[in-house]
Amino acid sequence: MNAIYFSKPTGELSNAELAFLASIPKNPEYYNPLKHFDATKERQERLLKQMVAEGDLEQAEYEKLIKSTIKLDLSSPVDL
Numbered sequence: 001m002n003a004i005y006f007s008k009p010t011g012e013l014s015n016a017e018l019a020f021l022a023s024i025p026k027n028p029e030y031y032n033p034l035k036h037f038d039a040t041k042e043r044q045e046r047l048l049k050q051m052v053a054e055g056d057l058e059q060a061e062y063e064k065l066i067k068s069t070i071k072l073d074l075s076s077p078v079d080l
Contacts, residue, residue, distance in 0.1 A: 007076035016068035020044045033072060
């Protein structure tokens with residue numbers, strides 16, 4: 001999935017991009033970033049906030065990640 005939306009391997013994704021991808025499986029049609037980017041971004045922020053509440057992420061890192069720009073890159077064709 002990462003190659004479809006970001007045209008790079010998983011190991012090169014930022015934490016913000018990983019959290020963005022993690023928001024899609026809950027409802028792939030609704031959280032499809034090509035159709036509903038804002039909904040996917042909101043879900044990403046909710047997931048990160050939940051990580052803070054559970055002690056898995058520091059508040060400062062949360063603030064940094066939600067301010068990160070998510071830029072989809074569909075330039076490389078991917079065979080599925």
